[in-house]
Amino acid sequence: MVGAGPAGLTCAVDVRREGHEVTIFEAFHKAGGVMVYGIPEFRLPKALVADEAGVLESMGVRFEMNYLVGRTRKLLALLKDDGYDAVFIGTGAGLPKFMDIPGENLVGVFSANEYLTRANLMKAYDRVRAATPIYPSERVAVLGGGNVAMDAARMALRLGAEEVRVLYRRTREEMPARAEEVVHAMEEGIIFDFLRSPTKVLGDDSGRVAALEVQSFELGLPDASGRRRPMAVRGSEEIIPFDTVIVAVGNESNPLISRTTPELNVDKWGHILVDEKQKTSMDLVYAGGDIVLGAATVILAMGEGRRAAQAINEVVQ
């Protein structure tokens, strides 16, 4: 199993239950994938994730931590030289997307991945003991309308920000975040600026974020996704002061495995192509979770891990 996230852990359990030997390779120093680096403690206590990983260990699943398949060892070498009969790739979402607007490399602009990883996995909330610093924020803008945006906004508030605003260029109706997450964020005092999106990040003399130039939108006719298309309102730009901007507009796929495994077919976004049994273009290599689906959910990733395990159990006797 490549990656100890929801897909890999689920697949590992089901394959192990059939009596096969299973090793999970994980790049981070903790098991759980997005459940430890992305989803905050207040939504999913890390002790629960560690317990689950402990269950796998007691079942005899081996964990090789700090092991990056593709770099520490090529994927093909696992099959050819190391004696593995099958490989499941569950490497998750990858490179964070940015807005592609001027000023995004100013100090104080973070991907939600970075902000949440600092806060969750690296425990930056513990300012005394944690060595990983978190940026001191008073006014935070979170860009995006998904679950990750909600997590980042609520985390920023807990880390001491005075005001956290979520900027989303459509309305509450179109937000991809689960309704429950939006309600929780609103209850906690997160401010939602609907129909607004930034056109540039403005910095101060020291290269730090000082403000966003924000444009208003109105909804037009439905687009290909069925959602009403946001249309910029001309001349609506205004400057709103912020010291921190967290970009939560999704991820591209991580190119590491595909770049180092040319035999693996991916689509134009870099997602690994699989059949209905989660099998990739390579024999004995399966994939599932966000590396196949793009940004999805823990539950969907677990489903894919389970389906891949069935296929692996059929092939490996």
Added chain:
Amino acid sequence: MHSQHKVISKRRLSDEVYKMVIEAPLVARERKAGQFVIVQYDEDYAERIPLTIADADLEAGTVTLVFQTVGASTHKLATKEPGDGIVLLGPLGNPTHIEKFGWAVCVGGGIGLAPLHPIVKALKAAGNRVTVISGARTKDLLVMQEEMSAAADENILVTDDGSAGRKALVTEPLKELCTLSPSPDIVVAIGPPIMMKFCAETTRPFGVKTLASLNTIMIDGTGMCGGCRVSVGGETKFVCVDGPEFDAHQVDWAQMMTRLGAYKAIEKAHHDKCHMEMEIQEKIDAEKEGAK
């Protein structure tokens, strides 16, 4: 869970510079010149810091890291002793593109000399004539000199204070070499950002292709956080998966240095505290020695 790598040996090269050999057979096998690792002194509260690989021993299954104690994390790393475990992930980043260029000039500043060493060896092995310019603030910080002189065709020493070699900045001999005919075919610069920036400015008028290895802030080092992003030729690149080496003439150095300073105030406070604690510990140790 199998996760820690064992420290095999540690040597203090100077006041603030340590050389550590770490057991990591898979990394030693896969690593190529120009790649780096991420280390953590423990799994709970430690920061993940990228360090370039100074050397590797395939037979012994070890990698060598050379680092300077600049913040809380590097100080704590320096307290590790042989037998202790650390977290190490790698090799990361793209290897240096090595081919027969002809004449290669490799410029190393301070501990940048450590990651430069495998590149010098690889360029030499590919049939290049390799000139090294080794620079540091002072003699004590000129690391890897024996190895460098053994690997390169010539090694030009410079120090800011003249305590070893010429009293000059690395850009002085670099400029002299560029004015020769023929001029160098490629320049590789590794060191503090300001040094790499000025190397780029030195070679630019001569049109000499120049590579720089960037050491930005990173969390995962595998492409997930985007903290390491830099502008190269107007495009945003991730140092961990697109680098760490880039065309030095295309890097937006001012932006990169600003981003490196994002946590400067917090780091300085940590550094001062660590130094104080280290000095106190050293005094205690010295007194214990004295009492024996």
